Amino acid sequence: MATFFGEVQSVFSRAVDEEEEDEDDDEEEEEDREIIAELERKREVRVTWNPELTAAIESSPGKRLPCSSVILSVGDNATGFVSSYILSSGSWEVAGSVTLWNERCRDCNVRKDFLPAPSSCTFYRSITDPTVLLCQCNCHVAEDQLFQWCEKVFGSLEKSSLKVTVLSTCPVSEYKTPESTYSLPVPFLKALRTSEYREEVPCPLLEQPNIVDGLPAAVLSHCQVLGIPAVFYQCYTDISKLDSVTIKAFRPLLSSGSLSRLAADSANIQETLRKTVKLNEIQSNLYI
Amino acid sequence: MFVPVGSEQDFPSDSTLLLPAISVGNVGQLAIDLIISTLNIPKVGYFYTDCLVPMVGNNPYETNEENAKELCTNAEVYALPSQKLAVLQLRSLVIKKKSKSFRQALVSWIKRCAFARVILLSSCHAYHRDDKQLFGTPFRYLVTPALQKSVADVLRELEWKEMEKVSSYPELNDNEKKLFIPGGGFTKAFYNDCCLEDLQMAVVLKFCSEGDNVPDAFSLLNQVNEWLHLVEPTNGDVKWKSPRSWRLLFGSGLPPAIF
Numbered sequence: 001m002a003t004f005f006g007e008v009q010s011v012f013s014r015a016v017d018e019e020e021e022d023e024d025d026d027e028e029e030e031e032d033r034e035i036i037a038e039l040e041r042k043r044e045v046r047v048t049w050n051p052e053l054t055a056a057i058e059s060s061p062g063k064r065l066p067c068s069s070v071i072l073s074v075g076d077n078a079t080g081f082v083s084s085y086i087l088s089s090g091s092w093e094v095a096g097s098v099t100l101w102n103e104r105c106r107d108c109n110v111r112k113d114f115l116p117a118p119s120s121c122t123f124y125r126s127i128t129d130p131t132v133l134l135c136q137c138n139c140h141v142a143e144d145q146l147f148q149w150c151e152k153v154f155g156s157l158e159k160s161s162l163k164v165t166v167l168s169t170c171p172v173s174e175y176k177t178p179e180s181t182y183s184l185p186v187p188f189l190k191a192l193r194t195s196e197y198r199e200e201v202p203c204p205l206l207e208q209p210n211i212v213d214g215l216p217a218a219v220l221s222h223c224q225v226l227g228i229p230a231v232f233y234q235c236y237t238d239i240s241k242l243d244s245v246t247i248k249a250f251r252p253l254l255s256s257g258s259l260s261r262l263a264a265d266s267a268n269i270q271e272t273l274r275k276t277v278k279l280n281e282i283q284s285n286l287y288i
Numbered sequence: 289m290f291v292p293v294g295s296e297q298d299f300p301s302d303s304t305l306l307l308p309a310i311s312v313g314n315v316g317q318l319a320i321d322l323i324i325s326t327l328n329i330p331k332v333g334y335f336y337t338d339c340l341v342p343m344v345g346n347n348p349y350e351t352n353e354e355n356a357k358e359l360c361t362n363a364e365v366y367a368l369p370s371q372k373l374a375v376l377q378l379r380s381l382v383i384k385k386k387s388k389s390f391r392q393a394l395v396s397w398i399k400r401c402a403f404a405r406v407i408l409l410s411s412c413h414a415y416h417r418d419d420k421q422l423f424g425t426p427f428r429y430l431v432t433p434a435l436q437k438s439v440a441d442v443l444r445e446l447e448w449k450e451m452e453k454v455s456s457y458p459e460l461n462d463n464e465k466k467l468f469i470p471g472g473g474f475t476k477a478f479y480n481d482c483c484l485e486d487l488q489m490a491v492v493l494k495f496c497s498e499g500d501n502v503p504d505a506f507s508l509l510n511q512v513n514e515w516l517h518l519v520e521p522t523n524g525d526v527k528w529k530s531p532r533s534w535r536l537l538f539g540s541g542l543p544p545a546i547f
Binding site: 175176181183192193206207 | 361384
């Protein structure tokens with residue numbers, strides 16, 4: 001099946017292989033088991049905190065970092081929004097990173113200088129309020145790594161007063177509605193929240209039968225099951241790459257809730273936004 | 289791992305657990321949706337596991353504006369203690385290479401809850417039928433030895449057909465036979481696990497092809513209902529209620545400009 005953007009994907013409804021699955025695990029050779037164990041080690045998700053935070057985690061009673069808010073952005077546009085509208089205030093420091101290896105994300109070396117690697121998840125900590133964490137995730141997290149990602153990241157955070165916000169984007173062609181998706185004014189926001197999240201959301205909730213997958217789904221499931229208040233904002237857009245129109249679609253989120261007090265100065269925002277989008281434009285025009 | 293929604297609750301002894309196999313046409317999953325929606329079974333917990341692909345959405349069984357906002361996850365448990373019924377719904381695929389650990393998690397949960405009966409709703413590729421299977425009923429069943437004694441008479445009375453075994457080496461040696469459920473996902477492996485663990489388990493499946501499988505789900509459920517009497521028929525017919533989330537199964541509306 002080809003999506004709106006033309007990439008070929010496996011069809012979702014094909015729940016099973018054509019032939020019977022022959023997973024006779026008991027008959028695995030010793031050699032196979034070694035290869036599988038080696039692969040599993042390679043695919044392990046690793047969370048690294050900077051020395052100061054590691055010390056804080058070690059010294060806290062439950063070996064967890066005190067944390068009031070985690071803001072996770074997934075994908076180019078959501079991370080672009082957070083970089084230009086929140087991180088550009090300058091009162092943030094790099095706090096750690098998540099490194100992982102899979103077919104679509106092979107750059108897995110831990111950076112000694114804690115600078116964001118091009119394909120990894122980077123944590124930032126607010127200087128003014130050290131209990132606020134931001135996570136910028138630009139890399140692909142494979143299906144078998146999603147559960148581990150959540151367990152490891154949330155496993156090192158204090159849950160008692162934690163609130164989670166997740167941002168991501170999705171092609172509008174995946175949005176299900178009785179009308180045609182051609183007639184929808186894009187980009188637009190939809191929200192999903194866990195039962196514990198009781199605040200108002202500044203956009204409509206995602207209607208059935210729409211569903212969400214990937215890292216946002218894993219984080220929301222984790223929060224729902226463990227009773228952590230969490231909200232997810234999905235921006236449906238018709239542009240797959242980083243662009244300022246899609247980034248700006250997230251702006252209503254700054255008017256309410258936990259994000260409002262984190263917004264940067266408008267001068268900084270415009271400057272960073274221009275830089276972020278321009279950098280991408282130049283790279284994508286090879287022949288001009 | 290089972291995580292209850294509120295306080296920990298036990299399932300009444302001799303409860304029946306219904307669950308779907310992730311199989312061709314998602315027939316088992318559709319049938320489970322119909323059961324939960326028709327009987328309006330409340331959610332009691334989550335089956336929290338690393339073996340399924342994560343997914344979330346809003347309540348698929350919404351009936352009003354308020355309950356439409358409840359988040360749903362990839363594996364949830366619903367229960368009606370008064371009817372001694374528990375239902376596990378699975379909404380996403382088993383991650384490759386995790387089928388075994390998923391089955392192990394299921395078996396140990398079933399043992400801990402001490403379910404008296406486990407019924408797996410499944411399906412099998414219709415194009416793999418042999419000449420004899422092409423005629424007659426498209427439904428088949430399998431029961432574990434532990435359940436065989438108590439249900440053999442009932443199933444004989446209903447004239448249900450047991451899933452046939454096929455030769456391991458066709459045309460060479462017809463003595464050695466094995467179970468063959470192509471397109472049945474973990475059906476066969478889970479059935480074998482339950483036999484080994486001495487669990488009282490049955491599989492009810494339908495031969496079908498990928499497509500609009502909603503009619504297959506209705507017919508599979510009518511078949512199961514003859515045995516389990518989940519809903520009493522009125523005038524010989526059961527009115528199963530499709531959940532709201534079944535709208536737009538085949539995508540969004542079409543752009544008006546194409547007409």
